[in-house]
Amino acid sequence: MAGMRMAAPLLALKQGYGPLAVGFLLALFSLTQVFLALPAGRYADRHGLRRPVRVAVAFSFAGACLAAAFPRYEVLCLAALCMGGATGAASIALQRHVGRAARDATELKQVFSWLSIGPAVSNFFGPVVAGLLIDNAGVWMGGAIADVNGFCAAFVFLAMLPWASWYFIHNTKELPPVEVAAHTKAAPAWHLLREPTMRRLLMVNWLLSSCWDVHTFVVPVLGHERGFSASVIGAILGAFAIAAACVRVLMPLLAAHLREWVVVTTAMVLTALLFAVYPAMHSPWAMGACSVCLGLALGTVQPMIMSTLHQITPHAQHGQALGLRLMSINFSSVIMPVIFGTAGLVVGVSVVFWTVGAAVGLGANIAWRLRP
Numbered sequence: 001m002a003g004m005r006m007a008a009p010l011l012a013l014k015q016g017y018g019p020l021a022v023g024f025l026l027a028l029f030s031l032t033q034v035f036l037a038l039p040a041g042r043y044a045d046r047h048g049l050r051r052p053v054r055v056a057v058a059f060s061f062a063g064a065c066l067a068a069a070f071p072r073y074e075v076l077c078l079a080a081l082c083m084g085g086a087t088g089a090a091s092i093a094l095q096r097h098v099g100r101a102a103r104d105a106t107e108l109k110q111v112f113s114w115l116s117i118g119p120a121v122s123n124f125f126g127p128v129v130a131g132l133l134i135d136n137a138g139v140w141m142g143g144a145i146a147d148v149n150g151f152c153a154a155f156v157f158l159a160m161l162p163w164a165s166w167y168f169i170h171n172t173k174e175l176p177p178v179e180v181a182a183h184t185k186a187a188p189a190w191h192l193l194r195e196p197t198m199r200r201l202l203m204v205n206w207l208l209s210s211c212w213d214v215h216t217f218v219v220p221v222l223g224h225e226r227g228f229s230a231s232v233i234g235a236i237l238g239a240f241a242i243a244a245a246c247v248r249v250l251m252p253l254l255a256a257h258l259r260e261w262v263v264v265t266t267a268m269v270l271t272a273l274l275f276a277v278y279p280a281m282h283s284p285w286a287m288g289a290c291s292v293c294l295g296l297a298l299g300t301v302q303p304m305i306m307s308t309l310h311q312i313t314p315h316a317q318h319g320q321a322l323g324l325r326l327m328s329i330n331f332s333s334v335i336m337p338v339i340f341g342t343a344g345l346v347v348g349v350s351v352v353f354w355t356v357g358a359a360v361g362l363g364a365n366i367a368w369r370l371r372p
Helices: 002-014 019-047 050-069 073-101 105-140 148-169 189-194 196-225 230-257 260-280 284-298 301-311 315-346 349-368
Strands: none
Touching: 002 019, 002 050, 002 073, 002 105, 002 148, 002 196, 002 230, 019 050, 019 073, 019 196, 019 315, 050 073, 050 148, 073 105, 073 148, 073 301, 073 315, 105 148, 105 230, 105 301, 189 196, 189 315, 196 230, 196 260, 196 284, 196 301, 196 315, 196 349, 230 284, 260 284, 260 301, 260 349, 301 315
């Protein structure tokens, strides 16, 4: 999905679509997850890991194949819906499985730090390889740099990655189901919102997720405006992912000394400062340096959020809690890119960076209140 989120907007821009259309396209990666998150969580609570992932692999493969066969804006929108929903369902099943496998709070931080390395690596691998294929595959076929054949080659490559995921997971041993008393009626997921800590956690997660969204949206638009190639844009996004992966490799080693609320609060303050200066960086190297610093800050967040979530949620509702979290951040991801695109047309994409940065800085106080 990371590669598709970079390649599809670039193809739309190349075909003459503006920031608003690109924002709408990016929003569709999250739209399916808004409606499927809670059902996917309940499905994972009932069926465990492998069955939800198998379904997700089929849909993400279909979405990428559609984009390769019919590289038009309308089909890219359909591919975004398929791949976004599939990735969300798979992530819920994976996170639920890993959270249940942990035995205490320290192990929760360790296992979620290890698990979060996967998305960080994919956020490098997908955009960078897709960018290289976009720039070069068309030339290999006798065409031009970044022609439609280059984009189709990138989409074909991305279609193969879900099957690699299934190869690594198909023999994983399922954990025993959570025993629930027969007379006990399962509480709706919405009841989890009665807990103030859960509400604060979701708000913090939403703010920080918006930072990922704005970075994913603004970097291709800024790079296109400044004449950067697809490879350079992919490398800037890849630098962010490498930094996030590096910090997540270190976190399991330090898990016993980390406090979730301290890490998240610090990340929010640093992100606000970086968003203030990012639009002033005009060279690829300067943008890459900001991208690295931002990756180091935001890379620390997900393991801490997931650890806190599992500590405050009943075991029988872990899947639903993960679905509620995914639904909340993806509802934002549906709305925000459209707002970003509209704002980019009206006031410029730099203002988008500054506005989101200010909101995250103000939200650091909410993260501070997550302390026990």
